[in-house]
Amino acid sequence: MAQEKLVAVWNSEKCVQCGLCVGVCPVGAMRLTEKGIEIDVNKCTGCGICVKGCPVGALKLQKVIIEAKNGGAHEE
Numbered sequence: 001m002a003q004e005k006l007v008a009v010w011n012s013e014k015c016v017q018c019g020l021c022v023g024v025c026p027v028g029a030m031r032l033t034e035k036g037i038e039i040d041v042n043k044c045t046g047c048g049i050c051v052k053g054c055p056v057g058a059l060k061l062q063k064v065i066i067e068a069k070n071g072g073a074h075e076e
């Protein structure tokens with residue numbers, strides 16, 4: 001079953017991999033990996049703290065469809 005949810009979305013072209021967002025997320029939904037920032041859409045509450053905290057505007061809030069089956073998300 002699909003569910004609509006507001007979550008943080010990461011822009012790889014803008015990100016400078018400073019890691020600030022990982023530290024400010026209150027629910028630990030973000031991780032810095034070798035591929036960049038990974039956001040766990042199941043954990044993310046859409047609070048927007050990371051969006052305000054990113055110094056280069058590489059994060060934004062966006063509605064995504066969560067597929068309950070595999071936890072993956074895609075943009076509308």
Ligand code: SF4
Pocket residue numbers: 007008024025026027028029030039043044045046047048049050051
């Ligand atoms: S929007 Fe809030 S909960 Fe979601 S990744 Fe950013 S800081 Fe974490």
Ligand code: SF4
Pocket residue numbers: 010014015016017018019020021022037053054055056057058059
């Ligand atoms: S705060 Fe912004 S620039 Fe820094 S790692 Fe997170 S998304 Fe990238």
